[in-house]
Amino acid sequence: MGIGRAHAVALLGLEGAPVEIEADTASGLPAFVLVGLPDAALGEAKARVRSAVGNSGFDFPGGRVTVNLSPASLPKNGSAFDLGIALAVLAAEGWVAPESVAGVVHLGELGLDGRLRPSRGILPMVLAAERAGFDTVLVPAGNADEASFVSGVRVVPVASLRDAAIWHGAELDPVEVEPLLPAPAPERADDAGDLADVVGNRDAVDAVQIAAAGGHHMFLLGPPGAGKTMIASRLPGILPDLDERAAIEVSSIRSLAGLPVGRSLATRPPLEAPHHSASPAAIVGGGSGVIRPGAAARAAHGILFLDEAPEFAPSALDCLRQPLESGVITISRAAATASFPARFQLVLAANPCPCGNAGVRDAECTCTPFARRRYLGRLSGPLLDRVDIRLDVPRVTAAQLRVGADAPVTTSEAARARVVEARARAARRLAGTPWRLNAHVSGSWLRSHGAPAPGSTAGLDRALERGALTMRGYDRVLRLSWTLADLDGVDRPGLDQIGRALYLRKAAA
Helix, strand or coil: CCEEEEEEEEEEECEEEEEEEEEEEECCCCEEEEECCECHHHHCHHHHHHHHHHCCCCCCCCCEEEEEEECCCCCECCCCCHHHHHHHHHHHHCCCCHHHHHCCEECCEECCCCEEECCCCHHHHHHHHHHCCCCEEEEEHHHHHHHCCCCCCEEEEECEHHHHHHHCCCCCCCCCCCCCCCCCCCCCCCCCCCHHHCCCCHHHHHHHHHHHHHCCCEEEECCCCCCHHHHHHHCHHHCCCCCHHHHHHHHHHHHHCCCCCCCCCCCCCCEECCCCCCCHHHHHEECCCCCEECHHHHCCCCEEEECCHHHCCHHHHHCCHHHHHHCEEEEECCCCEEEEECCCEEEEEECCCCCCCCCCCCCCCCCCHHHHHHHHCCCCHHHHCCCCEEEECCCCCHHHHHHHHHCCCCCHHHHHHHHHHHHHHHHHHCCCCCCCCHHHCCHHHHHHCCCCCCCCCHHHHHHHHHCCCCHHHHHHHHHHHHHHHHHHCCCCCCHHHHHHHHHHHHCCC
16 A cells, blocks of 8 residues: 556647656545546546456555546646556555656556557657656557657557556566557558649749748639649649658657658658638647647648638638748647647639639639629638738640640759759858748848848839738748749849749739
8 A cells, every 4th residue: 555656748739748647545445536637538547447457467456546647737638648547556556666667657548458559649748758857658569660759768668558567577477468559551652743744834833833942822813724733732742851850740740630650750741631611620720628730730841732712711711820920829728728830831722703714715704793802802811911922823725735745844853952952042041040941031130131132122112112012021022032032043132033022922913
């Protein structure tokens, strides 16, 4: 009889906090009490732990068992506390070495037979344990691959509670069990296509390379069949591979969302394309109880593509305005606040009207002027003001198709090499600053340290004076001009780059 201690991790968004699990076993009427703000899934751990302990070769205490999750004011969610609770109870009864259990973080959900089930969010939990100073973590065998992505911490995969107890000194004979493994991650087929498939629309090919080089948001406006979806789907293929920090962040979000992580870190930028019926919570994240990442968080360091953007609920679109500026999604609930990274590139695609034929030659538009205004009016001005590139994408004519068949094309491989070179130029120029991409640079820094060539902003200044540009739009044109300068290999933007950037900003206005 006594108190046993173990450790686990509670997640709020991608941030984790260590949780001390205290188990007190005392004489009295049989009872199992769990305190410390557990949610419904964690509250049901009492039944899982009781059965798992009994089926692993131990006698569950017959008296009163009290388990406290400390700090008590921190909300705890999910079933990954099961292993820690069970081992704290065993330590209190003296079945395992209390000192050994107290110095290790335990993560994993228990089955009734004592086997450990793979749990979501293991990677960010192990990261949080490493940051908190722990050097050993016990995880389910099914989560061993993703847990091993964290260097500097010893990961011990265990298949069952019995194996974990033996590791902590329990005098039991090992019993081989079949470990519970997650569903295999599907093979990521490279079916995004090649940029060379886009023919007859040179402006779109150039614009998508500019967006990739500077991390700029895009708005594609055009009739059905003009190639908007094709253009957007080629954007991830010309982006550079993720660096280690971004790869860990992307893999952590996938783990937290319950998506397959695979045997290696994600190296390619993600692409998220939610359906237009998605709710605001599905876009930015949320939910009752456990706060889950939405499409915008899952698109971090990649692309968030909203096809048929005016069909989305205006509230779902406008909830992206704050993440587009800050690069962070913050979701507040009464009990807690969770944050997710949101440095994604937004690509919007829209028809010019509900029927899609407005402005199309030899096609009749059946929409009234009011219907057209209301349709595109669902994309609010403040949202579009945060989009750097606005491109009109017309349908390809037969003449353009014939000319394009013989003209030289830009492949995704060649475009990616050009993008990588431009990003390297920007990174060298921005060395010593918090930014690496032109789209992330603050306007005040651009107007002071990153000013274009003298006299090159006259047209831009006139657009601001006439009210054709907001101050935010002015800064975004400057960012776009620096990306054009990086692609052109010049030291600073001039009249040509400023003019092209202003055109890209207003092309679909």
